[in-house]
Structures are given as C-alpha cells and as structure tokens.
Amino acid sequence: MMRYLGLDLGSRTLGVALSDSSGTIATGKMVIHHNEQYDELVKQLGKWIEEYQISAIVLGYPKQLNNSVGEKAQLSEIFKQKLEEKYAIPVYLEDERLTTKLATQVLLEHDVTRKKRKKVVDSMAAAIILQSFLDRKEK
Numbered sequence: 001m002m003r004y005l006g007l008d009l010g011s012r013t014l015g016v017a018l019s020d021s022s023g024t025i026a027t028g029k030m031v032i033h034h035n036e037q038y039d040e041l042v043k044q045l046g047k048w049i050e051e052y053q054i055s056a057i058v059l060g061y062p063k064q065l066n067n068s069v070g071e072k073a074q075l076s077e078i079f080k081q082k083l084e085e086k087y088a089i090p091v092y093l094e095d096e097r098l099t100t101k102l103a104t105q106v107l108l109e110h111d112v113t114r115k116k117r118k119k120v121v122d123s124m125a126a127a128i129i130l131q132s133f134l135d136r137k138e139k
Helices: 038-051 071-087 099-109 114-138
Strands: 004-009 013-019 026-033 056-061 091-095
Touching (some): 004 038, 004 071, 038 071, 056 114, 071 091
Antiparallel strands (some): 004 013
C-alpha cells in the first residue's frame, strides 16, 4: 500500500493533493498560504505525512517551457531537499508545466466562479501533478 502526497509550490501558496490508499487516484485537498515561510510549511506537512502514512511525496517541478531550470524550479529543488531531510521519505520532482493553466480550464468549463477558482486552483494543480505521476508509474 503506497500513499502519496502531491504538492504544487507557488510563491504564496502550496496546493496539496492526496492519493487514495492504493496509490492510483489523486484528489485535491487544500491550499496552504505560506508567505515564503518554507521551514514552517515543511513542519505543517508533517501532520499529513503522519496521519495518512505517506510513502512518498510528488512535488511540482516548474521547468520553463524551453526545458531549462529557472528560479522557481530551483526553489522546488531546495524544498525537496528540506522535505527529504526532515521526513526521510522520497520526494519526486514532477514536471508541472501548464498544470495551473489546465486546472483553471477545467474549473472554467464547470462554471466555477472566479472567487472559488482562486481558492481551489492550486489544490487542483497539485492533484494533476500527482495524477500524472501515478499514471506514469502504473505503466
């Protein structure tokens, strides 16, 4: 039984998604506002890791469209290192190019208001990141 935590790290928020206990379906759970308090954010995630017995974390890796590693991707690499050092579980970087755009499109198609979209788009992006990892892992 493998349970995964999916994360979409933004400049002000962290989208959180969780896989089911079989590690096949991702669901967006919440958005955490962090104001760049990354150490505090790592600590907060410990509750999820413990409560859901997380086996691994899948962290969005925002490479640039030309495949280069920019400032945001470097931030993900640092956050990955902090998580691995604190919890001693694997953290996988998952290419997240266009996931927020895709999440926004899905919400627009379902007539979700702008106010509600703002609240859930990051957790939905985290679910898309995690689901793409889980789908590839199954093959």
